[in-house]
Amino acid sequence: MEMKKPNLHNAEFLRSAVKESDFPHDPLPQIVFAGKSNVGKSSVINKLLNRKNFARVSAQPGKTIHINYFTIDKAMYLVDLPGYGYARVSKAEQQRWGALMETYFAMDLLTLGIQIVDIRHKPTRDDMTMAEWFRASGKPWVIIANKLDKIKKSQLAGNIAEIRQTLLLPEEVPVIPFSAEKGFGRDEVLDLIFEHVCGKEEA
Template sequence: MLNLHNAEFIRSAVKTADFPADGLPQIVFAGKSNVGKSSTINKILNRRNFARVGGQPGKTIHINFFSIDKQAYFVDLPGYGYAKVSKTERDRWAGLLETYFTSGLITLGLQIVDIRHKPTADDKTMADCFLGTGQPFAVIANKWDKIKKSELEGNVARIRETLLLPEEVPVIPFSAEKGTGRDEILALIEEHIAAFTPEA
């Protein structure tokens, strides 16, 4: 079992040399700028302000690495789909992300989407990036507390359909506000950390 209290920020990566290469598993979080990515990480860790919740979307402009119990990294990718970022900055992010996605460092990808809405073209691109790594991948459908019970099944089906997810990719309904779905996400993370064997 991971000791989630033993979590610390390690570094922000702006270039390939900054990626930790110590062979520990890397659990990667991605999501649109306003989807509640930091809140999701905070809720999973049960820490209020661990991953900064920016007042302004698009504030995470590097790849942030957090050590979890010295057994794994939580990796916070820059939020995508935020219009006010300059093209130069967007291109720089794209280059950095492409390098990271082809680095072979990803153990488990977790993409956060808004359960209330149909995923966007940017969401689809990000899902394709994760699927392209051939690594385990799951979608966290955040803001579960904002929909009616009767909408759950249809909304999850719409996410699966829009992102063209293979059957083995779970879509986990979640509420960063209330913590519903947290146990399932945590179990998935712990399962992949336990099963991880570093590349020889």
């Protein structure tokens, strides 16, 4: 029996989590978004939901270490991990980020991981660390290569290959070229999300 796709317009902010007891522990699927502070993560989430300012775009990236939870049609959670790799963040903040990630991933709550990278550049050391978290989780994950509208078509294949190689991606992890600006790649990402959400409910 195929489950009805969640209505993306029925999206609400649930809470900001700073410790384990803040994480929802019910059976709803958790779709987890991660990315560098300046990679356009909020813009990607806004584009997927077709909402203007749903995921708040912070003027000061990396300033708050918490995990934002949104409920989508009471059928799944969209989990927005704090941005990483912001140069001006103190060592203590970096450690808090690491501790929060460790706690979240240890809870085995993840259904599908979505890591956002910048298609124009080779992934950073922080991107590699994040990819390692997802790989170690043993759960399905996908790479969104954002800012597609900023490169030439002739650069696409080479840039995707570099992302795969740098992040040591297993074959089954797709890299989806995406433009939060133009909406390119949106349908492909949503199909993947719905596949995991509906599959999870049926299981």
